[in-house]
Amino acid sequence: MSPRRPERRSEESANAVIRAAMELCQEVGYRKLSIEGIAARAGVGKNTIYRWWPSKAAVLLDGLLSTWRVDASFPDTGDFAADIKAQMTAAARLLGDPDVLPHYRALIGEAQHDPELHQALWDRFIGHLAGAAVERIKAAQRAGQIRADADPVLVTELLYGAAYYRMLLTPRAVDAGHVSAVIDLALAGLAPSQG
Amino acid sequence: MSPRRPERRSEESANAVIRAAMELCQEVGYRKLSIEGIAARAGVGKNTIYRWWPSKAAVLLDGLLSTWRVDASFPDTGDFAADIKAQMTAAARLLGDPDVLPHYRALIGEAQHDPELHQALWDRFIGHLAGAAVERIKAAQRAGQIRADADPVLVTELLYGAAYYRMLLTPRAVDAGHVSAVIDLALAGLAPSQG
CATH class of the missing domain: 1.10.10.60 (Homeodomain-like)
Structure with a gap:
């Protein structure tokens, strides 16, 4: 050899x-x-x-990216609600894993006072997924499943925001039931139905 | 003397x-x-x-609470959309202040690996505001401005989540325009209107 x-x-x-x-x-x-x-x-x-690596957090970011092997391509079965539920539930299961969640929360925490890590976390993971979501949302708009006048970026903030708010700030945990309820409520809207 | x-x-x-x-x-x-x-x-x-105090973060939390003097009571003019926009815009202005934002982000960051601080931040600030929001949402449900079958806690997650996601995770900043757009979209819902 x-x-x-x-x-x-x-x-x-x-x-x-x-x-x-x-x-x-x-x-x-x-x-x-x-x-x-x-x-x-x-x-x-x-x-x-x-x-x-510039910091221990940067090493961990590489570790999480290699562990997760997150597939950023969204399913597209033609049913937007089902597809986004499948994607967000898979992400919540992965990120909620007790072997992963503390690392991920620590990274997000560290990013709050480390601008370089904040940018890397966005570019290499969160923004990467959000970009794939924007493409799926645009397809749903073309298919008439999402209102055409909604800003796709704002749609991602509404859908992912509720899950991150719960995970990072409340004492509650994100699970498949939460993901499903958030998406249903966001689609239907908060206003009483006109019918 | x-x-x-x-x-x-x-x-x-x-x-x-x-x-x-x-x-x-x-x-x-x-x-x-x-x-x-x-x-x-x-x-x-x-x-x-x-x-x-158990930590420097705990001192800062007291400092921020004393600086903000946030009024947790929601305005109730009878118009839910206007009231929640007024409240969230005021909070975004306060929290977006360059003298406050870095402290607040640092505290949220630290809370991701300090369970005691996480609980204190929720009990004394974030959860306190969320509780007031839940009361205002219930009043809006009684007034027929928010669908009666929506879980008020889920409504707070949807509305505040988008702002926190943007503030903590994206390279974008929260401002009055963002707050207003999020609330309008959440009220209307993502699905195309039936009419």
């Missing part, structure tokens, strides 16, 4: 760092997670980590 | 601590804010602070 190429060794080190960060975050919690601890567990130097 | 009573001196010290925390957070940012720094600026010992 030929010796492994340097790039290959780098990739293995990077994976070891990400794995160590995920494990340690689960064991000691986000607050006590440190670059020193990650380096020790991964068997690399601190400088190796800092060469690739 | 008689000597000041101990309780009075305690209250003055508490106010000095809160003021110092708010000033320092603005000057150095949430991350670099420390109990040591607050104590030095306020002219009290660290133990005095720890006697009253």
Whole structure:
């Protein structure tokens, strides 16, 4: 066997760092997670980590992205309500996993005072999903299932906002029942029906 | 003049601590804010602070509550849409103030890995406002302005959720135009009108 190429060794080190960060975050919690601890567990130097990531949060973001393998493409069965329920329920199940939720909440929390992480979280995950949702909403508008005068971006804020508000700010948890109720209410509207 | 009573001196010290925390957070940012720094600026010992507050975040929460003086009672002019727009626009103006927003975002961020702070933030501020909103929504239901079968708690999540999602997770900012558009869309519903 030929010796492994340097790039290959780098990739293995990077994976070891990400794995160590995920494990340690689960064991000691986000607050006590440190670059020193990650380096020790991964068997690399601190400088190796800092060469690739600006912060422990950035390592975790890579870890979550690799764990989730979220498929940003929306189902399109032709039934908007069913499709968005399926997508949001799958996301809620994934994000509500006790092995994932604390990491994700910690990342969102950290992003509130780390503008670079805020941007990365948006560009690489939340905004990525929101962009796919906007495309699905536009298709629903063309199919006459969503009012044509609604701003698709505002529609994503209304649908996802209720779930994030509940997850981040209330003592309540998001589940399939909540997702379904939010979507039904948003579609029907709050005003009493005219009929 | 008689000597000041101990309780009075305690209250003055508490106010000095809160003021110092708010000033320092603005000057150095949430991350670099420390109990040591607050104590030095306020002219009290660290133990005095720890006697009253469990963390720097808890001091800031008191500071924000005293600064905002948010009136949780909703206007009730009989027009639900106008009243909720007035209330949410006032809150967005207050919370969007560059002197307040970074503190508030830092507190919400910290609450994601501090369960005690999460509960305090909900009990003393966010949940307090949400409770007042629920009462106003129930009155609107009695008046036939909001569909009677909508869960009032779900209505608050839909209305406030969109604003918090935008504020905490997107690169966009909340303003009066956004608040108004969200409420109009939530009232009308996403489905095309039948008429």
